[in-house]
Amino acid sequence: RRPGPGKVALVLGAGNVSSIPPMDFLYKLFVEDEVVMLKMNPVNADVGPHLERAFKTLIDDGFLAICYGGADVGAHLSNHPKIDTLHVTGSDKTYDAIVWGREPAEQDRRKAANEPLNTRPFTAELGCVTPVLVVPGTWTEAELNYQARQVASMVANNASFNCNAAKVLVVAEGWAQREVFLRKVEEQLQKTTPRKSYYPGAQQRYQGFLDKYPKAKPLGQRTDDVVPWTLIPDVKPDPEEYALRNEAFCGVLAITSLDASRAEDFLAKAVKFANDDCWGTLSCTVLVDPRTELALGTALEVALSDLKYGGIGLNIFPGVIYSLCVTTWGAFPGHPPKDIRSGVGFVHNTFLLDHPQKSIVRAPFLINPTPAWFADHKNLAALGKNLTRYEGQPSWPNLFRVATAALKG
Structure with a gap:
């Protein structure tokens, strides 16, 4: 245990990839030692019940809570007195709205005066060209x-x-x-x-x-x-x-x-x-x-x-x-809050x-068989199912099923 009071992190879940919310909140839990309130994005809110089932032990023991709603719920939680830190995977516009205010004029004024609306520690992954x-x-x-x-x-x-x-x-x-x-x-x-x-x-x-x-x-x-x-x-x-x-x-x-x-x-x-x-x-x-x-x-x-x-x-x-x-x-590293661009901080980082x-x-310049991320992979559904089975139950037979499905790509 680390000395001092614990912290509550708000994770604003991304709506585009269903694996982002759990990987973000697991990092907060096990790397930064903070309990988590996860707000699901409305775009993939249907993933929430599956996460609730998969992480039931963490929820039952009070380490994780999952909630739902739109921007109004996110705004309320971002400013809630019991929330200590923030993390979002989304857009720089979301970050700026939380830190500097919703309206462009307010953002410009606050940035010029260096008066952020929300001063909580905030990590963010915000995209890229x-x-x-x-x-x-x-x-x-x-x-x-x-x-x-x-x-x-x-x-x-x-x-x-x-x-x-x-x-x-x-x-x-x-x-x-x-x-x-x-x-x-x-x-x-x-x-x-x-x-x-x-x-x-x-x-x-x-x-x-x-x-x-x-x-x-x-x-x-x-x-x-x-x-x-x-x-x-x-x-x-x-x-x-x-x-x-x-x-x-x-x-x-x-x-x-x-x-x-x-x-x-x-x-x-x-x-x-x-x-x-x-x-x-x-x-x-x-x-x-x-x-x-x-x-x-x-x-x-x-x-x-x-x-x-x-x-x-x-x-x-x-x-x-x-x-x-x-x-x-x-x-x-290096983006200041006034020009956040792709964000600040890291997640994943298993080591x-x-x-x-x-x-x-x-990677090699040519990979054979066809990589799983190729859009023209011919057997992706089977490969995905077998890979998921192997992740849940590692064994030589399940690894063989992964290899067999991959060779048919």
Whole structure:
């Protein structure tokens, strides 16, 4: 036991991924030693009863409570005298409304006077305009196809309602295979079945991008329930660009070209672009083939070190960093409350590392069998069920079922 009085944390659950609320409150409970009031997001409130059943022991013993409601309930709890600390996975707008007030004028006044409305300790994961940095090299046909499938999957996963979804594809203007690769990405997105745009505000955010970019290229039919996968070509590498400053949180992918042809030159420019021009510091992907990686030598390690992102996937979707849980998950440290961007603090962190800066997950340039996060996986439902069974009951037979399902992907 730690000395001193205990604390009560309010966790405002995310509505886009059902695993976020439990992973957030478990971190508060077992890492920060705080009991938790979890407020479910209305979008996935139906997950709440399942969590109540799964964590019944914690609830019965008074360590966890789960409640439901909209923004009014969240506002009431955020200012409740018995709440000591706050955590949210959501948007920077939610954070600002809690800390600085609901109205823009009030926020500006309070920020200028350094008078926050809510002074409780507050950790937050708030999204990102996630860049995918494609280091130029000489790729085989199989590599071009695989990475096009992976980029399309980074957009399509969960209908693109992920804070780590690919949002800007960054390529070298002088890369000999640039046009071939971009065409393959487009073809893969065209082949990917549209998802229902279930998250509130998707149509409005999508329209905002169409209004800013008349040359945007929808790759399917827009309906009341569907935002089509959409490419935005020729986005300038300028921090004032709308697509680089605003997280779409729908199936939009901007394409930006940097003035480079050599891998080392591109990498240096891409790091500066990602750090300075793309909003947020949560997640980033670097794609580099093994031959180019070998030729780069220490330059790649320097780039990974210099990237100011809390999660970096080398040849892999940063959503995997989130999913592993042993890795840390959160924004690169340093955002002040007045300019919170991707947030502050970390969750997951199974190894309880002190003061982490980032997690980097490395993967082969080609993975076989088809990774579970690929949108064109042919046996995902069976793989998911078998993997869940194995997690609940680890055994050699259950592991064999996972492997068998994976090989059919």
